[in-house]
Amino acid sequence: MRRRFAPLFWTQSLGAFNDNFLRMVLLLLAWKSVSPRDWELGPIPGLAAAGFILPCLVFSSWGGVLGDRLDKHRLIRRLKLLELAVALGAMVAVWFENAAMLLVFLLLMGWQSALAGPVKYAILPQHLAPTELVSGNAWIGVGTFVALLAGVLLALSMATWPTHWARVAVMLTLVGVASLGLLVSFAVPVAPARDRISENWHPWRSNHEVLRQALREKHLFPAMLGVAIFWFLVTCMLLLLLIWVRDDFAGSGEAFSLLLVAFVLGVGVGSFLCAHFSAGRLEVGLVSLGALLAGAASLYLASLAPVAASAEEFTGLLSSGHFWQMFFGFMLVGIGAGLYSVPLYTLVQMLSREERRARMLGAVNMFNALAVALALVYGGAILAWRDVGLRGAIAGLGLMILVVGIVLLLRRPRPVLRLLVFALVHVFYRLRFRGRHHIPARGPALVVCNHVSFMDALVLGGASPRPLRFLMDQPIYESPWLNWWFRIVGAIPVDSDRRDPGNVRRALSEVSHALRQGEVVMLFPEGRLTPDGEIQGFRRGLDMILARDPVPVVPAGLAGLWGSWTSHHGGRALTKWPRRFRARVALSFGEPLSARQARSPLLERRVRELKADADAWVEARRKSPLAQS
Template sequence: MLTQRRFAPFFWTQALGAFNDNLFKNVLLLLLTFVAVPRHGWDTGLLNNLAAGLFILPFLLFSAWGGALADRLDKQRLIRRLKLLELATMCAAAAAVWFEQFAVLLGLLFMMGTQSALFGPVKYAILPQHLRPTELVRGNAWVNLGTFVSILLGTLLAGVLASLNGVWSRAAIALTLVGIALAGYLVSLGVPKAPSSAPGRVTWRPLSGSIQVLRDSWRHPRVFRGLLGISVFWFLGACYLTQLPAWVRDVVHADETAVSALLAAFALGVGGGALLCARLSGGRLEVGLVPLGALIIGIAGLDLALQPAIAGEQLSLTVLWAMPAFWRMALDLALVGVGGGLYIVPLYTLLQLASHDEHRARMIAANNLLNALFMILAAVFGIVVLTLFGASLHVFFVWLAGIALATGVYILMINPRSVLRLAIFALMHVLYRLRFTGRSHIPAEGPALVVCNHVSFMDALILGGGCPRPLRFLMDRPIYESPWLNWFFRIAGAIPVDSERRDPGGVRRALEQVSLALRSGEVVMLFPEGRLTPDGDVHRFRRGVDMILARDAVPVVPAALAGLWGSWTSNRGGPALTKRPRRLRAKVALVFGEPMRPEAASSASLEAKVRELKTAAERRILD
């Protein structure tokens, strides 16, 4: 991806922008604290809060406008114009730094916040136009990695530049700000075209526009839940990062170098978690990672909160590296970051996939608005807990861990199927060496029917793990009602079906459940053979698939499995499940074919297609 024009120029454009944002913000805070305050006698706390407010305010004023611009204009042109705005702002900032005009710098911080607020919606709205749905998770992972590494590097470089002497410091800061902005603009020239699907004029309505995008997001419950989930992440992140210097001062008993080290652990953890998310997702939206990430944040955050203070005063970073307690704190913050990466990437991907093209950027603008409000809420929360209640930092961090754990448990309770599907996916990768082909043939949205040959009792689990969307599958009622596994099948959304001989109305009820699932936009999977193959070959498809298509004319995706014949869950060498397992990590191939129109799909034509795909799957194993 990083070598392809459809992604690489945009990646470096946004990474350089995030780098310059944080370089400028941190340089300004350092100049205000160590130059302006001693020289003019200004209040440090007031200045820092004013600076934070000036950067957040544009997100409340301009996010909705930025979303409308990104929905109505070519995103390529918009990105270039915003990078020119950044370059102009940084040129003015360079002059203000050189002449030490601190009031002007505060005004330019507002301008930089405006540029960021306008860039935010186009940043995530452009990805679905240049990446395939199966690439979105990986693309979002790289964007989040680039963002957090840029935040880290910008913060660290600000300290280095501000520590230089007098005129050299001002010159280095000025040249770096302008140089990075210029590099960002030049890279943006390589971003491919991304025309609007609904072009039109845009008017700026700060209050009513913001209220409107929030109302629009509220009308899409799935999107709005994703927005709230993302905002919880930024709430927790703002709380941790705001109080990290105080934690280092009062608990670690060290200087700002320890802050940088712990910040690096957190930022690299987020980047690593984002890449791990892409790896575990396998090119699909894996919502089950969201509660897992929240629980990791909570457990690691709780362990951090329970760490006792390190004995000593003004400990250097060299001394701290020799202390296991400091390593444990760094590991806890890194794990908080890993959990954050696992948590945030699927939510951004969900936001992109669940939003329609014509208003996707406005949904992302609504996300930026909520993020800003939750970060303000984080500041209020810190004031209430630490100042009004007088709680310690340990207690404050326990609260944060509790919020993360409660979030993870809540998501787990309302959507257990996604977590179960993730666990199945991971287990199948442990048991088998899986080879998938054609997963992009599964429609990205809307109803579909998947039909496959039936080799073993593991077939449904491998199909559920390999399909990029959650599957509902039909299964024999006696197995469904197994006292040990019924809970599992219920969570998985299995649809029990009985023979007409055992239950005259069983088939009709099963077809009604299938019809309900398809009309709800779900993907249903069935094995038209109706039983495990006795000899490894594909046998005659029964009429169930014809009955389903007669009720609901939906696309049919044929699929075939190879590599499971001969396993202990197949009928080779005796009935399935009556033999001891003999093979571990066997190669298994799953091949999806192109969707067939419902009028062209029949039990006979699907049987022939599955036979053809089975041959392709067998060749895939030999590759």
């Protein structure tokens, strides 16, 4: 992954750095002050914000169309050449300290960034495997925010230098970073165009067309809206941070820098935690958890009592608890934002049609620009409406994000439950998975596995990169303690016709409905727990399902759970005391078989082979002196 991804990561990170560095230089130049404590902002900050919003609104669709129709490798190089040209022009503006000219080049840099934005995300699925997408998006997100932080802090630092040296340093930084980004872009792997439609492109009508296509993608629009909410949160937090530092710490640049570091550090931690928890699969449940964490952390920030301090008193505040409570609160908000955003970007990439992916990401950038504009209006309203107060504004923001998290949790509880169950299974077992990429990324499929214990469904459900519907015995399904959970996760109860006439037919109809909706259904063809640890003969229920819906069948082999208290080893399951903790469990998925192959002895043979492979790994790890230690 490193060789395929590193050039793109550094290319986009260097571009994001130059964009934010140039914007901060414009602000400092407009203030005509070397001190970051000057808070008489004037109209220039609004123009600098417009330098981000307007290009994203107008030109993101162009970037999406170009990204779908041109080789993204060549397009990125051309865009980096454009960035270098803009940097050279901005260098002249800095030399003459001309704020108006610098604003023009900031708009041009925004234009270049708007064209590049959809491309950097649309290229990831062409360079990375589906199991690498979450990690790739996490790194891109971290690179973007670290570049934002570095650009702001370096500009603030240079503002304290002697004027002549500061001008030279700014010029060299702009051109040097742009040149380095251009050089790195030549190492980005080839990414051929995916759109083969030979329709004419009308640049001035592209915004309308891209938005119309995005609104028609009903399964994509909620994810796009979720990303826009993320940028609304980020913009509001940065704006309120500026106001807070102005009010509580007399505009201390050191306070602003440290709290900005806390937020960006939190976003990075949240992004990497998302990649870790996802373990190669898309965990949509992290979106709800991230929103809940960000909302709760915002309310915690709002609860902090105000402490008015002069810039000279700020050093003393560093040793007090108030400032570090703020630091911790901003970091928690950032962690929640990172957990929230990474799965949404991945979801847009995975659900977008390949030939329109860049255009859909262009639409995402347009929605993001609108969200940033709304955030600026929100901040302006807070400034105008003094009765609300800063902490009231932060509390209102926290409540909004909490509502988003609660609504997501209530509308889609399965992903969150799956994530929590998988985390719980990781606590009790040391798991090893192989071949999860064999489960199709889209469309219906059956997952067939040997049945060892009552924990099998939880292990399989957590290991799958997609949510699973699973068949289970009717008596267990009707358990008064667990029935609510089985209903939420969509379990399908099945019983014999002798005890419940018509039950098998209803269960098959439910399975058929799930498959026709494009879901993945898991079943144990043995029909019962193994009594001796070996695979029993497959029953005919699988043939009945495939006769109605001939979908791909993914074989799987599970090992390591025989001997647990949830298996029939040494007595009936769940009637013994647990005798081991953190046992090694292996699960191997095989290549999908066609419905015709699955209805032959080949499927049972493949499941036995996969189980033998998993058994061999578990046994080898048990005998390994290193593993035992």
